[in-house]
Amino acid sequence: NAGVTQTPKFQVLKTGQSMTLQCAQDMNHNSMYWYRQDPGMGLRLIYYSASEGTTDKGEVPNGYNVSRLNKREFSLRLESAAPSQTSVYFCASSDRGQVTQYFGPGTRLLVL
């Protein structure tokens, strides 16, 4: 039981490049989330998926897209990376009707 896994762990991009961050959970959770963590700002919600087949914008969705590929997987795509997207990205999941979220280990992204 791995919980929530994220790949890659670390990535360096040049401005304008694209990439996809992968997230998978093996807890059969319905809801999944993408956050970014910046110093002094806590975690901010980028997108979430309440259930398979649905996605919704969070607090800071601009510059990102998501895909809920199936119940297990929720990917985050940066189409044209910008230095302002340098951050640590966390994926999380939660069960239906449950408030507790379970987090992956994070992806550290540096955009030059």
Added chain:
Amino acid sequence: GDSVTQMEGPVTLSEEAFLTINCTYTATGYPSLFWYVQYPGEGLQLLLKATKADDKGSNKGFEATYRKETTSFHLEKGSVQVSDSAVYFCALSVNTGGFKTIFGAGTRLFVKA
């Protein structure tokens, strides 16, 4: 809108000292309240939670009481250890059709031997 405010860090304590990290919140309705902990290089993990007023959450010697009258959920531990060094996040969750969780900025704790 809903928000969480927690004390700025870093907080530096000696081993066996008493810890308090203050957290206050603003929310419509009746939120659930949480403390999450992030150890170096890892994701967040739930430390404790409380789902209604006057509930006390506790885990690993940490505790926090949901105070509706003061809109607070302060984290306390009677005797900290070096292994408690981490970043602590206060959070609230409200049911808006699905659950939306809002995090505070985090408080870094250093415990010296």
